[in-house]
Structure formats: C-alpha cells, structure tokens
C-alpha cells in the first residue's frame with residue numbers, strides 16, 4: 001500500500017484525496033445576515049459537532065480569490081449563524097445555494113426557500129429544514145498554513161420538526177434522512193442503521 005505524501009501532490013489533489021477519505025461528511029447549511037441586513041445561505045461540509053455541553057459546532061470556511069466568503073464575513077460582523085441540516089428533500093436546493101454569487105444575492109430567494117424567524121439569533125432558519133441549530137459565535141481560529149478559518153459556535157436553540165424527536169431524547173435518523181457529502185459532486189444517503197453496545 002503506497003504512503004502518499006500530500007506535499008508531493010498539487011494542492012487541489014490533496015484536497016480531493018482528503019475529502020474522498022473523510023466520508024461521509026454532514027452538511028452544515030449555514031444562514032447568516034450581513035451587517036446591512038442582507039440574507040445569505042451556503043453549505044459547508046467541513047462541519048461537525050465538537051462539544052456536547054454546552055453544545056458546540058464547528059465550520060471550516062475557505063477563501064474565494066483570497067477574500068473571505070460571505071458566510072465568514074457575516075459571522076464575523078454579527079456573531080450569529082444558523083446551521084440547517086440537509087436531508088434528501090433539500091439536496092437540490094442546497095446545491096443551488098453553493099454557487100459563487102455576489103454578496104447581495106439572497107440564496108433563500110434564489111433556491112425558493114422560506115426564511116423562518118429564529119428565537120435568539122437574528123439570522124433566520126430554513127423553514128423547510130427538519131433540523132436547525134441557532135448558533136452564537138464563540139471562536140474564530142485561522143488554520144495554520146491553510147487558507148481556512150475555523151468558526152466555533154454555541155448552539156443556543158435546537159429546532160426539531162415535530163415527530164422526529166423520540167421519547168429517548170434522540171432524533172430518529174431514519175426519519176431525518178440526512179445527506180452526507182463525499183468527494184467532488186458525490187453524496188450519500190443513510191445506509192442501514194444498527195446498534196452496538198459499548199463495553200462496560
């Protein structure tokens with residue numbers, strides 16, 4: 001088995017290789033507001049949960065031609081964002097919102113999505129999303145030697161569609177039908193769900 005040195009790869013190929021092995025990645029479909037009140041929505045698959053209590057999530061946002069993407073610009077300006085979870089019914093709309101649009105473009109309108117008011121933050125959530133997390137910015141961390149910025153946020157409110165939350169306090173993944181990102185233009189739906197008891 002060859003041991004590949006990423007330093008020997010073109011940057012794009014290192015990215016392609018990494019994103020083809022760290023799979024599937026959840027998609028944090030992020031709504032933000034600009035300081036001028038403009039609405040923005042874009043997907044990020046360098047996204048995950050990083051702490052349980054207080055519940056904390058992370059996005060890693062790249063640059064566009066050396067400039068911050070609209071999402072980072074807005075989060076830094078306002079300290080707030082909403083992570084909407086992408087399910088099978090929303091994948092086409094999610095993809096539409098990933099285009100490199102001008103700052104003023106409202107990707108909710110562009111993709112035919114409905115902004116629903118949040119409870120504690122100003123950016124709206126995607127009404128069509130079954131799960132949305134209202135987040136307050138806690139940290140912005142540049143990634144060393146990479147053109148990425150980590151954004152950490154604390155979940156201030158969970159929005160869970162009726163019927164998804166089971167009596168045991170867990171969301172039913174089979175009902176949520178999340179979509180994960182693979183490499184390039186490939187995505188995955190949930191396979192078989194099984195249980196594995198942890199050792200004592």
Ligand SMILES: Cc1cc2nc3c(=O)[nH]c(=O)nc-3n(C[C@H](O)[C@H](O)[C@H](O)COP(=O)(O)O)c2cc1C
Pocket residue numbers: 027040041042043044045046047060061062063069070071072094095097098099100101181
């Ligand atoms: C499924 C998917 C996942 C993505 N994940 C990321 C990511 O983790 N980080 C990133 O910088 N861009 C990611 N992108 C690209 C951004 O969505 C794209 O650059 C978008 O235009 C950013 O929008 P904004 O300028 O409104 O923030 C992803 C695109 C898709 C389709």
